[in-house]
Amino acid sequence: MLRAKRPTPPEGAATTQIRHHVAYYETDAMGIVHHSNYVRFLELARVQFMAEHDRPYTEYVNEGFHIPVTRCLVHYLRACRFADPIDVTCWLSWARSASLGFAYRLEVASVLVASAESDHAITGLSGAPTRMPEHMRARTQGWLGQST
Amino acid sequence: MLRAKRPTPPEGAATTQIRHHVAYYETDAMGIVHHSNYVRFLELARVQFMAEHDRPYTEYVNEGFHIPVTRCLVHYLRACRFADPIDVTCWLSWARSASLGFAYRLEVASVLVASAESDHAITGLSGAPTRMPEHMRARTQGWLGQST
Amino acid sequence: MLRAKRPTPPEGAATTQIRHHVAYYETDAMGIVHHSNYVRFLELARVQFMAEHDRPYTEYVNEGFHIPVTRCLVHYLRACRFADPIDVTCWLSWARSASLGFAYRLEVASVLVASAESDHAITGLSGAPTRMPEHMRARTQGWLGQST
Amino acid sequence: MLRAKRPTPPEGAATTQIRHHVAYYETDAMGIVHHSNYVRFLELARVQFMAEHDRPYTEYVNEGFHIPVTRCLVHYLRACRFADPIDVTCWLSWARSASLGFAYRLEVASVLVASAESDHAITGLSGAPTRMPEHMRARTQGWLGQST
Numbered sequence: 001m002l003r004a005k006r007p008t009p010p011e012g013a014a015t016t017q018i019r020h021h022v023a024y025y026e027t028d029a030m031g032i033v034h035h036s037n038y039v040r041f042l043e044l045a046r047v048q049f050m051a052e053h054d055r056p057y058t059e060y061v062n063e064g065f066h067i068p069v070t071r072c073l074v075h076y077l078r079a080c081r082f083a084d085p086i087d088v089t090c091w092l093s094w095a096r097s098a099s100l101g102f103a104y105r106l107e108v109a110s111v112l113v114a115s116a117e118s119d120h121a122i123t124g125l126s127g128a129p130t131r132m133p134e135h136m137r138a139r140t141q142g143w144l145g146q147s148t
Numbered sequence: 149m150l151r152a153k154r155p156t157p158p159e160g161a162a163t164t165q166i167r168h169h170v171a172y173y174e175t176d177a178m179g180i181v182h183h184s185n186y187v188r189f190l191e192l193a194r195v196q197f198m199a200e201h202d203r204p205y206t207e208y209v210n211e212g213f214h215i216p217v218t219r220c221l222v223h224y225l226r227a228c229r230f231a232d233p234i235d236v237t238c239w240l241s242w243a244r245s246a247s248l249g250f251a252y253r254l255e256v257a258s259v260l261v262a263s264a265e266s267d268h269a270i271t272g273l274s275g276a277p278t279r280m281p282e283h284m285r286a287r288t289q290g291w292l293g294q295s296t
Numbered sequence: 297m298l299r300a301k302r303p304t305p306p307e308g309a310a311t312t313q314i315r316h317h318v319a320y321y322e323t324d325a326m327g328i329v330h331h332s333n334y335v336r337f338l339e340l341a342r343v344q345f346m347a348e349h350d351r352p353y354t355e356y357v358n359e360g361f362h363i364p365v366t367r368c369l370v371h372y373l374r375a376c377r378f379a380d381p382i383d384v385t386c387w388l389s390w391a392r393s394a395s396l397g398f399a400y401r402l403e404v405a406s407v408l409v410a411s412a413e414s415d416h417a418i419t420g421l422s423g424a425p426t427r428m429p430e431h432m433r434a435r436t437q438g439w440l441g442q443s444t
Numbered sequence: 445m446l447r448a449k450r451p452t453p454p455e456g457a458a459t460t461q462i463r464h465h466v467a468y469y470e471t472d473a474m475g476i477v478h479h480s481n482y483v484r485f486l487e488l489a490r491v492q493f494m495a496e497h498d499r500p501y502t503e504y505v506n507e508g509f510h511i512p513v514t515r516c517l518v519h520y521l522r523a524c525r526f527a528d529p530i531d532v533t534c535w536l537s538w539a540r541s542a543s544l545g546f547a548y549r550l551e552v553a554s555v556l557v558a559s560a561e562s563d564h565a566i567t568g569l570s571g572a573p574t575r576m577p578e579h580m581r582a583r584t585q586g587w588l589g590q591s592t
Contacts, residue, residue, distance in 0.1 A: 024491060024501070025182050025484045029175035029230055032423070035365040036173055036335035040469045043332070047468060057468070058527055069331040073369045079423055082177055083502055127328070127375055172343060172353070173336045180571070183513040184487070187480035188321045195320060205320070206379055217479040221517045227571055231354055275476070275523055321478050325471035325526055332469055378473055 007105035007115035009091035013145030016049035016091075022084045032079035039072055042104050042116050045090035049102070053143055054136055063133060064125055070099070071119035078113045086113065095140035098122050098131050155253040155263035157239035161293030164197035164239075170232045180227035187220055190252050190264050193238035197250070201291055202284055211281060212273055218247070219267035226261045234261065243288035246270050246279050303401040303411035305387035309441030312345035312387075318380045328375035335368055338400050338412050341386035345398070349439055350432055359429060360421055366395070367415035374409045382409065391436035394418050394427050451549040451559035453535035457589030460493035460535075466528045476523035483516055486548050486560050489534035493546070497587055498580055507577060508569055514543070515563040522557045530557065539584035542566050542575050 009015050020041050028034040047057050050067075060067065080086060086106055093103040099121050106114040122132045132140070157163050168189050176182040195205050198215075208215065228234060234254055241251040247269050254262040270280045280288070305311050316337050324330040343353050346363075356363065376382060382402055389399040395417050402410040418428045428436070453459050464485050472478040491501050494511075504511065524530060530550055537547040543565050550558040566576045576584070 023484065024176060024487055025184055027177035028172060029177070029179045030362055030364065030423075031177045032364075034173050035368060036332050036339070039332035039335055040467065043468055056527065066326055068326065068328075068372070068375070070372050071370065072331060072372075074367065076364070076366050076368075079364070083500060127326075171336065172339055178510055178512065178571075180512075183516060184480055184483035187483055188319065191320055191480070204379060214474055216474065216476075216520070216523070218520050219518065220479060220520075222515065224512070224514050224516075227512070231352060275474075320472060321480055323473035324468060325473070325475045327473045330469050 007103060007112070009089070009103070010145035013091045014049070014053045014143035015089055016045060016052050017087055017089045018045045018048050020044055020086045020088060022080055022082050022086060024082050027082050030079075032081055033084075035074070035076055038074050038076070038106070038114055038116065041086060041088050041106065042072070042074075042090070042102075042118055045088040045104060046102055046118065049090045049092075054139055061125070065130060065133065066123050066125060066127070067100075067120045068123055068127070069118050070121050072116070073118075074114060074116040076114050078108075078111065080108060080113055084108045091145075092140060092143040093117065095132075095137075095144065097137065098129055100132075100140065155251060155260070157237075157251070158293035161239045162197075162201045162291035163237055164193060164200050165235055165237045166193045166196050168192055168234045168236060170228055170230050170234060172230050175230050178227075180229055181232075183222070183224055186222050186224070186254070186262055186264065189234060189236050189254065190220070190222075190238070190250075190266055193236040193252060194250055194266065197238045197240075202287055209273070213278060213281065214271050214273060214275070215248075215268045216271060216275070217266050218269050220264070221266075222262060222264040224262050226256075226259065228256060228261055232256045239293075240288060240291040241265065243285075243292065245285065246277055248280075248288065303399060303408070305385070305399070306441040309387045310345075310349050310439035311385055312341060312348050313383055313385045314341045314344050316340055316382045316384060318376055318378050318382060320378050323378050326375075328377055329380075331370070331372055334370050334372070334402065334410055334412065337382060337384050337402065338368070338370075338386070338398075338414055341384035341400060342398055342414065345386045345388075350435055357421070361426060361429065362419050362421060362423070363396075363416045364419055364423070365414050366417050368412070369414075370410060370412040372410050374404075374407065376404060376409055380404045387441075388436060388439040389413065391433075391440065393433065394425055396428070396436065451547060451556070453533070453547070454589040457535045458493070458497045458587040459533055460489060460496050461531055461533045462489045462492050464488055464530045464532060466524055466526050466530060468526050471526050474523075476525055477528075479518070479520055482518050482520070482550065482558055482560065485530060485532050485550065486516070486518075486534070486546075486562055489532035489548060490546055490562065493534045493536075498583055505569070509574060509577065510567050510569060510571070511544075511564045512567055512571070513562050514565050516560070517562075518558060518560040520558050522552075522555065524552060524557055528552045535589075536584060536587040537561065539588065541581065542573055544576075544584065
């Protein structure tokens with residue numbers, strides 16, 4: 001809960017921010033964004049994080065591995081609506097040799113609308129767990145910043 | 149347009165009907181089913197048609213081919229809402245050696261809500277066009293019924 | 297984590313089970329169900345729980361309230377694939393005057409593939425928090441079973 | 445078919461182009477974009493067309509009307525994959541007092557991957573057909589360009 005309430009990256013951490021404008025097809029009959037779509041917004045930010053700080057996801061696949069989600073937690077704080085510009089900030093929150101975790105802050109006009117976490121395994125293309133490629137592992141420590 | 153207005157299979161044609169209850173996540177901020185989801189309902193019916201009259205789609209994949217959509221047309225006649233039971237009736241409307249077409253009628257409580265058509269190619273797993281497997285081709289004529 | 301590892305309803309709790317066959321449009325390029333769709337499967341089970349043990353969701357809306365998701369947690373244990381029959385078991389894990397929580401177990405052929413939790417607020421149709429209607433509140437205690 | 449094969453706006457027509465990068469959650473187990481998602485890409489372009497040439501869709505809703513889809517046709521020419529940048533060009537193809545139609549061309553790196561058409565009704569917020577607001581009607585003729 002504490003992490004969810006203060007979704008701020010550690011000092012020096014690598015971060016990525018994307019802006020996603022809510023599409024009409026992402027709304028539901030409550031007139032708001034369906035909650036399942038936030039999980040997709042996280043993916044948009046995470047993919048961009050990897051592309052910015054490491055490499056495009058397609059290259060991981062070419063190297064023979066995937067980074068599937070093993071756990072996902074979303075705190076929904078305020079409803080979003082059609083056309084809202086959602087700013088998703090994403091950073092690496094932890095990393096081990098065969099798994100890693102991201103944290104996310106979602107804002108509309110600088111107001112926090114949701115926070116989230118996702119955990120991931122490293123697997124081969126067939127889904128079997130494996131270790132992170134060396135080039136990636138070497139860089140993850142630099143992305144983490146200083147946790148105190 | 150005529151086909152769209154009288155979406156009825158020819159006499160003797162193989163048909164499949166599925167019932168899909170509209171999920172909340174399929175609605176949009178108009179309070180109705182988002183129109184893109186109808187394309188998914190067609191797929192549910194088509195997959196069931198193949199399973200009932202030929203074989204599960206997973207077996208086609210095991211045999212090394214796919215049946216991708218090359219054209220899709222939907223006529224939306226009445227809006228559907230959360231929890232509506234949509235009955236999708238599906239039948240083969242034409243078949244050639246390397247392509248085929250389906251037609252669909254969508255009803256809620258026997259009221260026509262939409263009609264649709266989809267055309268398909270037969271491809272290998274990499275997407276290259278190929279001929280229909282012999283076992284499938286032999287059966288398609290029987291599915292067509294009598295067109296007059 | 298412990299709850300996630302032993303996703304079993306307390307003795308005497310009301311439960312609902314639905315079976316969802318994975319649609320082709322729910323898969324992704326890894327060949328497995330995209331993780332965002334699990335959040336939708338939870339909704340299918342929860343909506344059925346309410347319909348079975350209380351009333352259809354459409355009646356809540358007619359009464360003037362919604363039950364939006366305020367938090368959602370999913371643990372992904374094994375990948376699911378096209379056509380897999382996913383059995384989602386759902387039960388109420390806690391209830392207060394203006395909020396409640398559900399827990400979920402997802403299985404394919406009796407093998408645990410995921411577990412999940414969702415928290416919910418009670419709101420008016422405009423999204424403002426409100427108390428649970430009396431008829432619903434009276435019943436929630438009966439749904440909880442005995443937690444020890 | 446001819447229109448589908450030469451999806452080009454008439455001279456002088458108003459056009460809008462958006463670029464959509466394919467998200468991972470838009471792919472399916474064939475490794476390509478699921479065909480239902482193209483219908484969503486059309487919506488992204490159409491919404492942008494209205495915003496650019498008339499007003500944001502949210503203002504239509506504030507004025508009390510919707511522009512639901514009554515017919516949608518997509519020709520799928522080449523498969524798209526994760527991360528592909530799809531350029532969707534959209535223009536008005538016809539307009540009457542209570543309905544209108546759009547046409548679309550979808551390209552990746554200047555290669556045509558799909559073409560599409562959508563027809564729309566003008567309705568009140570409850571879904572009943574109505575006439576186009578005067579301000580919109582006055583502008584539609586200017587969007588059409590010269591059809592010969």
